[in-house]
Amino acid sequence: MQAQQWLPLVDFPGVERDDAVGFRIGDTLYVGSGLSPWWAPQSDFYGFDIASQQWFSVAGLPQGMERQYATGFVVNGKGFVFGGYNGSSYLNDLWRYNPIQNTWDACAQLPGSGRSGSTSFVLNNTVYVIGGKNAATSALDEVWCYDAALDAWVQQANLPFGARWRASAVAHAGIGYVLFGRNENNVFLNDFHSFDPMSNQWVALPSFPSLGRSHAAMFGLDNGIYTCFGLDSLGHSMNDLWTFNQVSASWNALPGLPDVGRRGGVCASTGTAMYYVTGIDEGNTRLKDVWMYSPFLGNAPLSLDVIPTLMGTYDLMGNETQEIPNKVMIQRYSDGSVKKILRLE
Numbered sequence: 377m378q379a380q381q382w383l384p385l386v387d388f389p390g391v392e393r394d395d396a397v398g399f400r401i402g403d404t405l406y407v408g409s410g411l412s413p414w415w416a417p418q419s420d421f422y423g424f425d426i427a428s429q430q431w432f433s434v435a436g437l438p439q440g441m442e443r444q445y446a447t448g449f450v451v452n453g454k455g456f457v458f459g460g461y462n463g464s465s466y467l468n469d470l471w472r473y474n475p476i477q478n479t480w481d482a483c484a485q486l487p488g489s490g491r492s493g494s495t496s497f498v499l500n501n502t503v504y505v506i507g508g509k510n511a512a513t514s515a516l517d518e519v520w521c522y523d524a525a526l527d528a529w530v531q532q533a534n535l536p537f538g539a540r541w542r543a544s545a546v547a548h549a550g551i552g553y554v555l556f557g558r559n560e561n562n563v564f565l566n567d568f569h570s571f572d573p574m575s576n577q578w579v580a581l582p583s584f585p586s587l588g589r590s591h592a593a594m595f596g597l598d599n600g601i602y603t604c605f606g607l608d609s610l611g612h613s614m615n616d617l618w619t620f621n622q623v624s625a626s627w628n629a630l631p632g633l634p635d636v637g638r639r640g641g642v643c644a645s646t647g648t649a650m651y652y653v654t655g656i657d658e659g660n661t662r663l664k665d666v667w668m669y670s671p672f673l674g675n676a677p678l679s680l681d682v683i684p685t686l687m688g689t690y691d692l693m694g695n696e697t698q699e700i701p702n703k704v705m706i707q708r709y710s711d712g713s714v715k716k717i718l719r720l721e
Contacts, residue, residue, distance in 0.1 A: 381673050382633055385651075385666040389431045390420055392662035393654050395444040395591075398642035399455040401475050403427055406455055407642050407653050408436060409443050413662045417442035417463050421473075424653075424666070426646065429704045435478045443467060445492035445542075449503050451524040456483070458505060458522075459491050466490030466510050470522070484527045486520060495554065497547035499573045501525070504532075504552060507540045515539035515560040536578050537569055541590070544603060548596035555584060555603055556592050564588030564609035568620070581620075585627050589614065593643035595650045599671065602650065604632070606639050613637035613658035617669070630671075638663060648672055672696075 388407065396410030396418070408421030419437040424430070437443075437457065446460035446467075455473040459466070468486040473479070486505070494508030494516075503522040509515050517539035519532040535554075543557030543565075552571040558564055566588035568581040584603070592606025592614075604617045615637040617630040633652075641655030641663070649670040655663045688696050 381631060381669055381671055383668045385668055386429055386431060388654050388664040388666055389422055390664070391418070392664045393418060394640035394656035394662050396642050396654055397446040397448040397457050398644055398653060399448040399450045400644040400646065401450055401453060401455055404475065405644050405651055405653070406434065406473065409446055409457065409460065410654065411444040417444050419443070427703065435480060437471060437480055441471070447494045447496045447505065449496050449498050451498060451501055451503060454524070458496070459486070459494055459508065461492035466492055484529060486529055488518065488520065488531070491516060493542040495543045495545040497545045497552040499547050499550065499552055502573070504571070506545060506554060507535065507543055507557060509541040513560055514562060515541040515558060537567060537580065540565060544592045544594035546594045546596045546601060548601050553594065553601060555594055556589050556606065558590045564590060582625055582627065584618070591639035593641065593652060595643050595645040597645060597650065597671065598647045605637065605641070613639045633667060
C-alpha cells in the first residue's frame, strides 16, 4: 500500500469551470475566469490561503473582461492575466492584480493579434508568452517577452520547433520548459524543449514517452519538473503524473491522481507541493474540486501486526514542521497513511 501523496482539499467556492487562470503570490493561490457549465466566460476571482486552507473572495476582472484560455504569471509580487477568448473575440489585453490593494489595473496590450491558449514562464523577471491561437490560425509559433518594469512588449524569434496551442510550460532553476500542445493541423504533440535565457537558445529534450496531449499541467518542485493530466490524441482525459529526471534525461511515471482524469484546470506550485484547481473530466463535467500533490509525504509499506507510528507532521505546503495549534496540519504514519488534524486552543 502506498502513502497518499495526493490530498483532497476544500472545494473551489465559485461555479464549476475549466480553462480558468491562476497564479501564486506568497502563501495565497489566486484562481478565476474560465468557462462555466453553461458555456459562459467568467471574470470572478478567489484566493486560497494555503496556511488556513480557506477560500475567500477577491476582486474579479472588471465588468466586460470575462474570458477563458488566458495565461497567468507573477512578477515582483503582482499577478498578471494575459489574453484569452471571451466567446466572440481573441484578446490581447494584459491585467495586473495588486494583492495589497485588491485591485486590477490595465497594462500595455500585446502589439500583436489577440490570442487564446498561450502558455508562459518567467525568467529573471521577464515574461515569455508562447504560442496560442488567433482568429486567423489554430496555432501560433510566436514568442513575446513582457518587461513588467517598463510595461513593454518585445517580439522574439519564433519557436524553432513549430506552432502550438494549449501547450504546457514552466520555469525551473533558471531554465524555461515547453511540452505538449496542438499544432496548426490539430496534431497532438509530445515533444519537449528547454530555453536558456543566457544563450537565447532552445534545446530539444527527450519527448514525452506516450501520446501527445493538450490542456495538461506542468509544474516545478524543489526536486524537479513534473507534468500531469490533459487530453490525449485519443480523446482521453488523463489522471497520470510524470517527472523528468534532468540528470538521466528520462521520464518516469509516478502514482497518479486517485480520481477521474481531467484537463484544463489551474496548476500552481509552492516548491514543495502542487495545487490543482477545477477543470473538466472525460465526460465533459466541469469540476470545482481541489487537490494537493507533494512527493515529500513519502511512501511506506503497510504492516498489519505493528501499530502505526507517527513519522512526521507537515504543513499544507508539504514542509515538515511541529504541530501548531489552530492550524490544519498533515500527519504521516509508518503504514503510509496520512491524516489531517486541527487542534484548537
